[in-house]
Amino acid sequence: MEQELYTDICVIGGGPGGATISMRLSELANHVILLEKDAFPRPHVGICLSNETDALLDYLGVGNIIKQEAFLQRKSTLLKWGSDRTEIVEQTGRHVDRGRFDQILIKKAMDSGVQVIQPARTQSIIHKKNQEWIIKAYFKGKTILIYAKFLVDASGRSASLQGKRIRNAPSLFALHAVWNLRSKPQFDGFMEAGKNAWLWTALLNESQCMISLYTDPSYISHNGHRNLQNFYCSNLENFSLVKLLDLDGDFGKVYGCDASSRYSLHPVGDDFIRVGDANFAIDPMASQGVHLALNTAIQAAIVVNTLIHYPEHANTARIFYRDRQQERINQFRERTIFEYSKAAINLPYPFWEKRSKDAMSGTRTQIVNLTSLTVTQKLRVCPLAKIISTPVMKDRWIELAPALHHPELSRPVAFLADKNIDLLFHYFKDGQTIIDILDRWKSLVSEDTGTQIIQWLWENHVLISVAEGRS
Numbered sequence: 001m002e003q004e005l006y007t008d009i010c011v012i013g014g015g016p017g018g019a020t021i022s023m024r025l026s027e028l029a030n031h032v033i034l035l036e037k038d039a040f041p042r043p044h045v046g047i048c049l050s051n052e053t054d055a056l057l058d059y060l061g062v063g064n065i066i067k068q069e070a071f072l073q074r075k076s077t078l079l080k081w082g083s084d085r086t087e088i089v090e091q092t093g094r095h096v097d098r099g100r101f102d103q104i105l106i107k108k109a110m111d112s113g114v115q116v117i118q119p120a121r122t123q124s125i126i127h128k129k130n131q132e133w134i135i136k137a138y139f140k141g142k143t144i145l146i147y148a149k150f151l152v153d154a155s156g157r158s159a160s161l162q163g164k165r166i167r168n169a170p171s172l173f174a175l176h177a178v179w180n181l182r183s184k185p186q187f188d189g190f191m192e193a194g195k196n197a198w199l200w201t202a203l204l205n206e207s208q209c210m211i212s213l214y215t216d217p218s219y220i221s222h223n224g225h226r227n228l229q230n231f232y233c234s235n236l237e238n239f240s241l242v243k244l245l246d247l248d249g250d251f252g253k254v255y256g257c258d259a260s261s262r263y264s265l266h267p268v269g270d271d272f273i274r275v276g277d278a279n280f281a282i283d284p285m286a287s288q289g290v291h292l293a294l295n296t297a298i299q300a301a302i303v304v305n306t307l308i309h310y311p312e313h314a315n316t317a318r319i320f321y322r323d324r325q326q327e328r329i330n331q332f333r334e335r336t337i338f339e340y341s342k343a344a345i346n347l348p349y350p351f352w353e354k355r356s357k358d359a360m361s362g363t364r365t366q367i368v369n370l371t372s373l374t375v376t377q378k379l380r381v382c383p384l385a386k387i388i389s390t391p392v393m394k395d396r397w398i399e400l401a402p403a404l405h406h407p408e409l410s411r412p413v414a415f416l417a418d419k420n421i422d423l424l425f426h427y428f429k430d431g432q433t434i435i436d437i438l439d440r441w442k443s444l445v446s447e448d449t450g451t452q453i454i455q456w457l458w459e460n461h462v463l464i465s466v467a468e469g470r471s
């Protein structure tokens with residue numbers, strides 16, 4: 001028996017990316033159906049969240065619910081990164097139970113009007129010439145056919161929608177298991193670089209931790225280990241920080257999964273978009289995958305809303321989404337190469353060398369203002385700074401607006417303290433001091449905000465000293 005359903009938008013996948021984009025699109029008055037293959041709560045990798053994510057969760061209206069959950073608060077991680085020295089790194093954020101975390105987000109999506117069909121695994125996706133998608137899924141022993149005008153792939157690393165995906169770094173494979181502890185360790189995280197792998201231990205609660213090992217997949221197939229558990233256990237012995245844990249010797253099943261960084265060559269089209277890991281999966285070393293999935297899904301919702309309801313801005317919206325994706329690819333590539341190369345200094349082994357190979361070429365040349373800004377200093381705008389019409393996100397759609405471009409900025413900036421950048425720049429004249437600029441801005445921003453903006457422009461080398469570069 002088949003059931004047919006009609007909708008504006010079909011979202012495949014109910015992880016953080018899928019739940020977020022569907023709730024935002026529903027709040028923007030679109031009809032959304034979300035298909036999730038698993039019943040929630042279910043286990044999922046990606047448990048470590050930083051405090052930065054709180055702002056996104058507040059924005060989505062689930063911040064308070066998450067804070068009330070008994071998720072473990074992070075305080076400090078013990079780090080041994082290549083050398084014999086260990087250091088304690090203060091950390092904020094949480095180790096969440098992803099089963100519960102994802103359930104909270106999907107519940108919020110349902111409350112926002114999203115029709116969630118779960119557990120329903122997508123079987124096939126057909127794109128008809130008349131710009132219609134037909135998605136076939138199984139739900140409670142029945143086949144459902146969903147006819148949608150727009151498709152969102154939020155199915156994580158498995159990426160349901162076909163299309164070329166590019167590996168952004170050498171392959172990485174993760175092995176992980178939950179261990180019981182006889183006593184609570186002093187730190188809630190342990191991170192260590194070994195010869196052919198790195199280790200990440202995250203405390204889940206008073207008596208359990210997850211120990212993950214990240215290695216090159218070729219080592220597993222070539223070293224004669226008959227199974228993942230064998231490889232995992234024998235490699236853990238090489239990590240000295242594991243010995244600081246009071247493990248009771250009993251652990252659950254060892255799971256293995258691909259953890260390579262990949263991005264999609266076509267993140268957005270006329271009637272489809274990819275979000276979260278289905279679009280860009282980052283190296284887990286950054287512990288930012290969930291944050292990125294939430295963040296891109298919030299932006300993607302506005303892009304989809306523009307494509308559906310503001311076709312005159314469709315091209316601008318697609319450029320916006322592609323540009324944001326490219327920025328993130330560059331940013332995370334640089335960041336992870338830097339972390340791998342820090343360990344590679346003391347670990348001259350192929351695992352580390354391969355991953356830090358282009359550390360130098362990947363590092364952005366930073367032009368740093370070494371001098372501090374003084375009140376009497378005469379300033380001018382750096383000749384490399386340009387105001388260019390650029391796609392920016394408005395309330396419900398994407399449109400072109402003037403934005404500041406400068407090699408020191410990781411992305412164009414259209415607003416500072418809610419003020420249009422071109423308006424602020426309109427008042428600049430060569431040779432002004434901070435006092436002069438604040439005086440000209442007095443109808444726009446308070447003195448405190450104005451000072452912060454000038455400081456930021458100075459630190460990013462957008463404002464420079466008049467004397468600079470003239471000798």
Ligand SMILES: Cc1cc2nc3c(=O)[nH]c(=O)nc-3n(C[C@H](O)[C@H](O)[C@H](O)COP(=O)(O)OP(=O)(O)OC[C@H]3O[C@@H](n4cnc5c(N)ncnc54)[C@H](O)[C@@H]3O)c2cc1C
Nearest residue numbers: 013015016017037046048122155156174276277289290293
């Ligand atoms: C080993 C490892 C450790 C990590 N550690 C961290 C960490 O500590 N912190 C962090 O922030 N990030 C971490 N990440 C990354 C993080 O897990 C992901 O970035 C994040 O889960 C992405 O969210 P998503 O919604 O895009 O995808 P997912 O969370 O993977 O959600 C995709 C959903 O789609 C569903 N689905 C898949 N196929 C179908 C289908 N055909 N039909 C219907 N539904 C489908 C799945 O069941 C799933 O619920 C880690 C990743 C790995 C691999």
